[in-house]
Amino acid sequence: MSIKPLYPLPHPSSMKITLLYPPFCPPTVPPHSITYLASYLKTNSPEMQIKCLDLNAKFHRLRFPELYQRLVKARENITPYSEMLEKYSSGAKKVHRENNFRMYGGEKPELFRELLELILEDKPDVVGLSLVYNSQIFFSLALIEELSSRGIKCVAGGPAVSKFVEEKVTVMKDEAELLKFLTGNEKAEKTYALDFSHYPVEDYLSKEMIYPIRSSYGCCHKACAFCTHHDNVPYKEIDLDDIKDTILKNRIKNLFFIDDTIPANRLSELAAMLKPLGVNWWCQTRPTSDLLGNFGELRKGGLTSISFGIESGNQRILDSMGKGTNVGEIKKVLAESHQAGIKNIIFIMFGFPGETEETFYDTMNFLRDNRENIVIVSASIFGLQKGSRVYQNADKFGVFDIKENDTPLGETITYSVKQGLSEIELKKLKESVARELREMNKLPKIFALLKEQSLFF
Numbered sequence: 001m002s003i004k005p006l007y008p009l010p011h012p013s014s015m016k017i018t019l020l021y022p023p024f025c026p027p028t029v030p031p032h033s034i035t036y037l038a039s040y041l042k043t044n045s046p047e048m049q050i051k052c053l054d055l056n057a058k059f060h061r062l063r064f065p066e067l068y069q070r071l072v073k074a075r076e077n078i079t080p081y082s083e084m085l086e087k088y089s090s091g092a093k094k095v096h097r098e099n100n101f102r103m104y105g106g107e108k109p110e111l112f113r114e115l116l117e118l119i120l121e122d123k124p125d126v127v128g129l130s131l132v133y134n135s136q137i138f139f140s141l142a143l144i145e146e147l148s149s150r151g152i153k154c155v156a157g158g159p160a161v162s163k164f165v166e167e168k169v170t171v172m173k174d175e176a177e178l179l180k181f182l183t184g185n186e187k188a189e190k191t192y193a194l195d196f197s198h199y200p201v202e203d204y205l206s207k208e209m210i211y212p213i214r215s216s217y218g219c220c221h222k223a224c225a226f227c228t229h230h231d232n233v234p235y236k237e238i239d240l241d242d243i244k245d246t247i248l249k250n251r252i253k254n255l256f257f258i259d260d261t262i263p264a265n266r267l268s269e270l271a272a273m274l275k276p277l278g279v280n281w282w283c284q285t286r287p288t289s290d291l292l293g294n295f296g297e298l299r300k301g302g303l304t305s306i307s308f309g310i311e312s313g314n315q316r317i318l319d320s321m322g323k324g325t326n327v328g329e330i331k332k333v334l335a336e337s338h339q340a341g342i343k344n345i346i347f348i349m350f351g352f353p354g355e356t357e358e359t360f361y362d363t364m365n366f367l368r369d370n371r372e373n374i375v376i377v378s379a380s381i382f383g384l385q386k387g388s389r390v391y392q393n394a395d396k397f398g399v400f401d402i403k404e405n406d407t408p409l410g411e412t413i414t415y416s417v418k419q420g421l422s423e424i425e426l427k428k429l430k431e432s433v434a435r436e437l438r439e440m441n442k443l444p445k446i447f448a449l450l451k452e453q454s455l456f457f
């Protein structure tokens with residue numbers, strides 16, 4: 001759908017816009033996407049009235065009041081706390097599934113009226129929906145239908161916007177496009193001064209508030225053949241003073257960096273800036289050798305837990321992926337980080353095209369040899385992403401017979417490989433080691449899902 005001019009939207013000086021974060025995803029942290037959009041709009045159109053509404057957190061607080069009560073008593077010790085989060089996870093999975101099914105059948109979800117009231121009470125002219133996860137699609141569609149029928153202009157954006165959303169609303173590529181749509185203004189100042197005061201602490205199922213912060217745009221590596229996360233956005237670091245201001249203004253004590261990867265030199269700069277602020281933080285990065293020798297300082301700077309994109313314990317697979325890492329160096333990185341007192345959470349990706357039984361077990365043996373230095377193993381299976389290097393050069397990676405299917409929850413892609421493990425063989429192998437992988441975890445398994453919670457225990 002093309003971007004239409006503003007009329008009949010009111011002039012920005014009297015315009016009310018509500019930025020929404022729809023259900024369903026975990027209600028443990030406030031959203032970054034709409035908070036950032038709000039700060040960008042506010043800087044470039046100060047007269048506009050902007051509200052951020054985390055409807056996802058509101059839904060969960062209304063739907064699971066007993067868990068929020070339990071949080072009060074459970075927050076001090078890891079066992080009751082992780083049990084409370086497990087209870088959330090299993091209960092929410094069922095509730096999300098049932099509600100998505102209901103909406104797929106044309107019915108409204110639970111608590112729809114109550115949540116709608118929260119939107120309508122501010123009488124917005126425009127509602128902007130941010131879709132980060134596929135699991136937010138059905139609720140967004142239900143809201144768009146209802147709000148549009150009441151004459152409220154809806155727009156949407158985010159990585160989970162599917163064809164089904166595009167058919168219903170104007171989709172914005174980024175913050176600049178949204179500003180232009182609302183004000184006609186093409187010249188804008190980029191800003192990073194987030195205001196998290198929109199979000200009441202009581203709405204979050206977390207021991208203490210943990211805030212999402214960005215330290216850069218894009219990815220400095222951009223070479224992993226399976227990945228489309230970086231969206232080919234040019235890598236640009238955010239000014240350290242702007243990040244510091246956001247932390248101070250919001251009195252942040254716990255944060256996680258949402259960047260896909262932060263290079264070693266930048267991590268050192270961030271740690272130096274954060275050290276006097278007494279902040280605990282989590283981030284993710286590639287396990288590269290230039291991190292060696294830095295972990296002591298990073299720990300002193302508040303780095304509490306870190307996720308490494310390790311993917312494989314086999315060098316041929318790592319090279320084929322374009323990870324730019326080395327198995328021997330990864331080992332040293334894990335050992336040094338662990339010795340510095342940092343919790344290592346690692347991502348493994350089984351089944352990259354060309355994976356054989358031998359390379360699969362190289363990864364398992366790598367994990368067995370290094371388990372003392374790891375607190376959580378998060379293992380997934382390779383999925384072909386449209387636009388990734390594997391997708392674009394399928395033949396080179398031995399991938400063929402690619403089939404794409406549109407579903408309301410996004411696109412699914414199937415494929416075959418010329419060499420290596422088939423999908424069925426891979427699933428069988430993974431199942432055969434599932435228990436062993438679980439037993440490697442030193443934190444309760446819910447922390448693999450809610451990684452930022454590893455900041456607390």
Ligand code: SF4
Pocket residue numbers: 219220221222223224227228229230260261286309
């Ligand atoms: S996986 Fe991470 S490091 Fe690799 S290209 Fe994607 S965003 Fe960058």
